[in-house]
Amino acid sequence: MSSDILQHVSHITALFPSLADISIQDWSEEGIAIMEIQPNYVIDEGQFLEYAVLILEGTVRMYKISSSGREITLYRINGGECCPLMMASILGESEYEASASVESPSVVLAIPVHIFRDWMDRYKSFRQFIFKMFAKRLFIMSNLLDSINFKSIRGRVAEYLVLMTEDGSDSLAITHDTLSVELGTAREVISRTLKSLQKEGLLNVSRGRISDIRREGLKVYVE
Missing domain, CATH: 1.10.10.10 (Winged helix-like DNA-binding domain superfamily/Winged helix DNA-binding domain)
Incomplete structure (x- = not known):
């Protein structure tokens, strides 16, 4: 984990232009970090998350496991994306309603949840990006449900x-x-x-x- 986030800001904003408005002071907040995560690292459903995660490199698979143990892939997120279900659990202060598995060596931006909520409140471009991610994945989820049912x-x-x-x-x-x-x-x-x-x-x-x-x-x- 790297705590010196400022040297990575230009790379981060190239992938996430919506973060370009974030001030240097806000980037300097304690707890924001770049993390390298290896394949097969898993975040289990039902957790209360401490960080919002934006993918800089790599691929993460989001999935659900039924009570009978059957598993289904919901979608994957790659560099320049985030998981809307993760963001929803953070904003709603609720348990994470899916599981996540790292499929390839990944680099992520980890933002403490209190800072993430503050940025959502104060930065319009960042808020719009998160809403666009919601809309994109909602469409994918709708197609998945249609496929399963019909x-x-x-x-x-x-x-x-x-x-x-x-x-x-x-x-x-x-x-x-x-x-x-x-x-x-x-x-x-x-x-x-x-x-x-x-x-x-x-x-x-x-x-x-x-x-x-x-x-x-x-x-x-x-x-």
Whole structure:
């Protein structure tokens, strides 16, 4: 952790222009820090947070675990973003209603919650940025709920594979367990669906990898 935040301000404001109005005096407040976090670090649901976290580098996955133990990915946040659910729990002084897992080596700006609330009150541009993050993730969450409630699992698997191969690749390194977490369904359901798609000649399944992905064929099932 680095307490000398001032040397990082130019880099921070390049990623978060909404923080450009923050005064040097406010940046000098005790407790604001740059933190390096390694993969697999987890913040569990139900905690009362002490810091608001803005991602400078890396990727963090936000997810929920049901009472039965089933896990679903809500969304990911990357450099230049923050987690609206985290901000909501801080502003509402309530428990964090999701879990967060660091997926790649990450660098974050940690702001003590009392300073974060003060900046939200006093700096309009920062407040607008946070509201925009809320709106963006609300749209993503709405699409996720629609997908779970109204789309077939075949359509959801096809959509995920098409999305993850937008770079033109026809192969994806992913396990059935991971795919079940991404889509919020049982591993057995994923296995049956992939086997069915394989029989149709739309992909090949091997241990830890889906290959020979026929994007155009899969798009037929995207609802």
